[in-house]
Amino acid sequence: MTAPTQELRPSRADGHEPAVRLDAVSKVYGRDLLALDRVSLSVDKGEFVCLLGASGCGKSTMLNLVAGLDRPTAGEIDTKGGRIAMMFQEPALFPWLTVSANIELALRVKSSTRSTTKKERRERATELLEIVHLGGFGAKRPHELSGGMRQRVALARALAQDADVLLMDEPFGALDAMTRDLLHDELERIWRERELSVLFVTHNVREAVRLGDRVVLLSSRPGTVIEEFPITLPRPRRTDSGEVAELASTITARLREEVLRHAKPAKRPVGAGAEHG
Amino acid sequence: MTAPTQELRPSRADGHEPAVRLDAVSKVYGRDLLALDRVSLSVDKGEFVCLLGASGCGKSTMLNLVAGLDRPTAGEIDTKGGRIAMMFQEPALFPWLTVSANIELALRVKSSTRSTTKKERRERATELLEIVHLGGFGAKRPHELSGGMRQRVALARALAQDADVLLMDEPFGALDAMTRDLLHDELERIWRERELSVLFVTHNVREAVRLGDRVVLLSSRPGTVIEEFPITLPRPRRTDSGEVAELASTITARLREEVLRHAKPAKRPVGAGAEHG
Amino acid sequence: GGGGDGGTASGGGDTAKTEVRLGFFPNITHSTALVGVKKGFFAKALGSGATLKTATFNAGPAATEAIFSDAIDATYIGPNPAINAWSKSKGQAIKIVAGSASGGVYLVVKPGINGPADLKGKKIATPQLGNTQDVAIRYWLQEKGLKTDTKGGGDVSIVPQDNAQTLQTFATGDIDGAWVPEPFASRMVQESKGKILVTEADLWPDKQFVITHLIVRQQFLKEHPDLVKKLIEAHVESNAYINSDPAGAKEAINAELQDLSGKPLKTELLDSAFKNITFTNDPIASSLVTSADHAVKVGLLDPVDLNGIYDLKILNEVLAAKGQQAVNDK
Amino acid sequence: MTTDISQQIAGLDALELTSREQRGLPSRIWARVWPMLSAIILVLVIWELVVLSGWRPEYVLPGPITVLGDLWNRLGDGDFYNAVAVTMRRAITGFAVAVLVGLVVGAAVSRVRPLRAAFGSLITGLQTMPSIAWFPLAILLFKLSESAILFVVVLGAAPSIANGLIAGVDYTPPILLRAGHILGLRRLALYRHVILPASLPSFLSGLKQGWAFAWRSLMAGELLVIIANQTSIGEQLDNARELSDAPGLLATMIVILVIGIVVDMCFGAADNALRRRWGLDQRVG
Amino acid sequence: MTTDISQQIAGLDALELTSREQRGLPSRIWARVWPMLSAIILVLVIWELVVLSGWRPEYVLPGPITVLGDLWNRLGDGDFYNAVAVTMRRAITGFAVAVLVGLVVGAAVSRVRPLRAAFGSLITGLQTMPSIAWFPLAILLFKLSESAILFVVVLGAAPSIANGLIAGVDYTPPILLRAGHILGLRRLALYRHVILPASLPSFLSGLKQGWAFAWRSLMAGELLVIIANQTSIGEQLDNARELSDAPGLLATMIVILVIGIVVDMCFGAADNALRRRWGLDQRVG
């Protein structure tokens, strides 16, 4: 159950249709900073995939590519899974809109086909704010919120999009453990209900094990998929349960190994092109 | 050893001189958002104090007040501990400067009395970047870095200030466990060597126990000090050691209790002034 | 008032006056100056005692500002700016010391307009609200029983606008005519098939009325009457040359215009315009006073006392020395 | 006032500290008004002193009393208000058209690459073109009508406004663009919901500059066409100059200044509202 | 060129997608040049068509061939280069002084509360003052010297530059101010290391506007003093107008446009460098 699969596959061969598929994707920044190197990965429809990796290994880059915000230098990306929502590493709220209006904007675009009234949107925004435990903050502006609160608004906004694929870049990084736990539950519930496909970046291995169907490990510079761990623990899981802890420590050990292996190159100049290819 | 002290004191009575002292400090935002309510707290010279609390409970507000970036609505703040450096919750790097220049700027101001040459500063900046595992990234600009890398640059900049008091707002929030561990060691070393007084905000209870001489718990809306835990575990500690885990779970339990107690009010409108005073 | 501390920036100054600063426009009605400068009459008259420094202006107000600010000592200028300078300074700033040119103003209209009656409901341009031409047409129309007002209303709509613009608007048919001086009148005739309806000179006794004269700063006149005299000597010589050798004068004018504005006038234009202007030392004081009266009558000017605006003593000395007839300031 | 001044001097010492104290409305208004009043009084006193020194005769440099007297006379005259009304109407109409044109041109040029390469620099080129250069064209196109004046005004102001928008678009934080893109906003919607609001500060300062250009062009343009029964500020300014009427000129300049200041205050109010909403008024200290 | 155009049209479709492909230098230059060339050709063709249609007589609206011929003649004349040199020298000197003045005034007004209350709005007020209003004062202060021209130019441009700086200061992200404060930067140092660089984009656009103001004021100011043996562009423009020399006017306008475009390109280059350094050129797509 906790043994990592050693084979690297772009997609699981169990007949599931992939919602997102990366095929030998590489990304070079500037002249010679190879951020991603022939990464192949797929997220099935309805699958929850967590992405782990050291700081600067290319996780955000990957999400940006999947979201179509940036173009891969090589390789192909398929996103047939439907509409994509994304939560950035920063909250990226619009400072000129109130918290509620930020969410309403997402609702409005989403529902451009079937028209919702302003009131409906406002109500839905209020609901979403309740979900992220920010009821009553709808009339504030982003700059009046704390860091963690902003992150939660960004979460609410991403959920508001009602997309089929959800890309999340350290969505709970600025939250305390308690709030985090509560939001894990909410996220899991919504994921289930809406049958979302989720690609979830985190630094918290337990969180990854708590939430994911599969945990993907990325190596550093250049970023490549080094290992995938299917998580078959029954849901609902608890972050502080023994099984989660056990699996987490296995993954952590593997990650540590990888980080240490790369510790030296990380100290060398990167622009020099030494570590490419 | 792991029993929390139940009495709330503004300062420990062991003769240490406080580097930072908050005396019944309150902060009201706008008309009626009471962010901090009569908080009393002191950080002794050379002490490492960790601040824990739910998202939005007023931790950043407190740091801003101590740093003199904002004025308390009531109460007094003494910062006799000498020069203050601060790491914000966001990296807050200057986008027009390279990574190295961002650090050099801090070095330059710090050393305005005794003049350092540009070359010396550059060398020192390179050293600092090595410390945060970003050797070779000095010539990049902030926007070319990943989220975690930016945070590390901010750390390097804060260290460059060579201050006596260090205020840190979730400095390692965007880092993976491994990098975090490495930086814990570095921070502890520097704290020791320079006899810094540190006020450290985090959401990671283990991290708090790993680093702190004392862990202070803040309640939510309004923020008040609800409990302090002196940590007397011998150093060096390890984040994944059993003792740290044990103490962490005690604190977590206490924190959970507190959060749950406040869970309801948190859902009510805050602007309504219901929970003030 | 003071005024003795000038000349810091311009290099001129009152300390041992070695410079005479003369202004004029690069304009055919200022031919006396153009010829005098080109032919060196001014330089010669001033001799080695003082040098001539010229300043060209594109319009009266700038020249007046320069006189007021002690930036020039003398300038050729039209009657209106002179009256304004006189009245605004309550008779302190300037004196008219000589006449320069007369005539050369016409009402040019579209073909098909044959008399005052045809002007009803038409748009006629003048160079500037309240200037001599503007006053002249309004007075003339008033005498013909046509009403005008200062805002372009009335029987005939008077639109004050820049002469250059008048050429364009006449060409495009936006206006029906204009009361303008040379060389614009000639250009309207030659380029846009305009037709001369009124020759302003015909309205004046002896067909003489002032269009350009020479003014000096009063203080300069007081402190350096000798220099003013030399200036006037050159002025008289220049006018004499123009009248005795029009061909040579025209050549000089075009050469100077070429120097100043990079472009000479077309020959036929110069010929036609030159023919219509008389160059005379007589400031034709009567026309100035009458014009001012007319201005008061058409409501464009508050009554102004022009007594003392002329100081023709030096001019008459110079003329006497040359055996010419004196001019008077009435 | 003494305590206020000493407070303000203390404020000078601590340059970057702006007090966020809650004060009453009258005291806040007073805090805005007294520096202006002092400035005005200071200027008037210096001016009077220069005049009294006899540096220049009164007809060249009239004293404040003469000028204010002249101004007072104007204020008592109906014509003056007509002139102001006419000029303001033209300024506002011209400015409104310029805003429209500037918005469209700015939006197009800022987002469409080839348009930008083709016309981007032309915008500043047009901006540097003095108004009088346009007069012949204005008359060709619009005859002697008020439209000719508006044409000159629009040509003066629109480039500024377009440039302001373009600068704003260029400096829109990429992360917000990305957020908008992810929300599914494209083209016009992205423009409306993200780029325009993000560019607002720069656009606003473009508007301010545009107003200045519009006004200056108008002052020149009002000499272009003198329309029946309509006197205007531009005309009055020119008349004062033509008549070498120094007090009249200065009085008209004061009128122009006052209008400019009032307009700036409107822009300033908009600007402050914007900054408050964006949380940019949170200063250190 | 066809493929290029169709590519560009595809670009039009995907408005917000700017391609970040790596292309060779010649092709990049070509991508910048062809839209300009097409624009110029388009304008010339339309112009010629209008002239050929006989809408207005040739001496009122001359065709491009006449005008370009006139321009060509000018280009062959040494005077022309003198005029350009004289005008550019004045423009650059005036602009440099204006930048200095604008910087000092902007810095003072943006950070010192009472100064701002007193003079903040006055800056825009001054900006709206037409150049001719300053002529009497300019002559009074500087006689008929080049300084008088510079005075008018500086008064025209400095407010713009100051306003640009003030806007930039106002919109400096508070977090950066806080970071600077924490680093121990105060007053001038804070200004130099944080506020100025953070305001740079806005300041740059202020500079651009300032240049336009300076240039326009110069075109007017050059009529103020015509200094012997120094012809200038402003004078040439006015001469062409006074003489109703339509081809000359248009030729001079082209010269002004070209200078404006070249200057804008310099500003554009500075702007691009800035945006690249700040990472603002990272667009979506």
Ligand SMILES: Nc1ncnc2c1ncn2[C@@H]1O[C@H](COP(=O)(O)OP(=O)(O)OP(=O)(O)O)[C@@H](O)[C@H]1O
């Ligand atoms: N816009 C950019 N320009 C140049 N280099 C970039 C850019 N964005 C990212 N990089 C580089 O690409 C690499 C991967 O960055 P990325 O942001 O994907 O890391 P990450 O895995 O998200 O790290 P973190 O966990 O710290 O957020 C880093 O070395 C970074 O320096």
Ligand SMILES: Nc1ncnc2c1ncn2[C@@H]1O[C@H](COP(=O)(O)OP(=O)(O)OP(=O)(O)O)[C@@H](O)[C@H]1O
């Ligand atoms: N500038 C501000 N204006 C108004 N309200 C503010 C402002 N800054 C913070 N607040 C409010 O004060 C409270 C405390 O905010 P603070 O940023 O101190 O929280 P925090 O403990 O740092 O939270 P987090 O862990 O999420 O960063 C929050 O309710 C927030 O909404």
Ligand SMILES: [Mg+2]
């Ligand atoms: Mg990242």
Ligand SMILES: [Mg+2]
């Ligand atoms: Mg915080």
